[in-house]
Amino acid sequence: PVAGGERERLLGLVAAHVLEHGVTSLTLRGVAGAVGSNNRMLLYYFGSKEALVGEALRAVGEERFPGFATAWSALERGRGPLRQDLQRVWSAIAAPEHLPFLRLFFEVFGQAARGDERWRGVLGDIGDWQRPAAVRFAREGLAPRVAQARATELVALWRGLQMTLLITGAGGAAERERRRAVEEVQRAALDAFCARLPGAAGPVAGEG
CATH class of the missing domain: 1.10.10 (Arc Repressor Mutant, subunit A)
Structure with missing residues (x-):
């Protein structure tokens, strides 16, 4: 002990x-x-x-950013409208309080991208964002192979937008404007993405 x-x-x-x-x-x-x-x-x-x-x-x-992992598990288990559940995941993982974790994650991700298998192992389950999305898409009626492909596509979109958030600046009105622009891009991209999924099209409640 x-x-x-x-x-x-x-x-x-x-x-x-x-x-x-x-x-x-x-x-x-x-x-x-x-x-x-x-x-x-x-x-x-x-x-x-x-x-x-x-x-x-x-x-x-x-311990410090539990909402990040919770967002993915909530998507996997969720039973609500898929479009709304996906938006909730993005809102959670892109929240300002999660940016320090994202900086660290992408730093490790960059080391793994250099081809060193030791760093690939470091990411572990934390880097496997596709799995919960693929499980949910399969439950929504997609064939497993298609569900995996769509999950990979979605994660690639979100990772790119998260990296954009990390370089938006050091605060102030300009950063808020850039974040607003990223959020608009994400919502439009998610609408287009969901239009190709069975039963997932349609804006989130409260959106225009």
């Missing part, structure tokens, strides 16, 4: 460090010094730098 408690304590400290400083320049020695530990102890508890970052990323998502 003592060892388990120390592992969780270190994981919490590493998660906070990674969220603040990112992973691009992260070294095991550097993070060990930042959390008051050493290389040997971090390797003992986590096995490798990549495994440590993977657990830290999951801890950040689950």
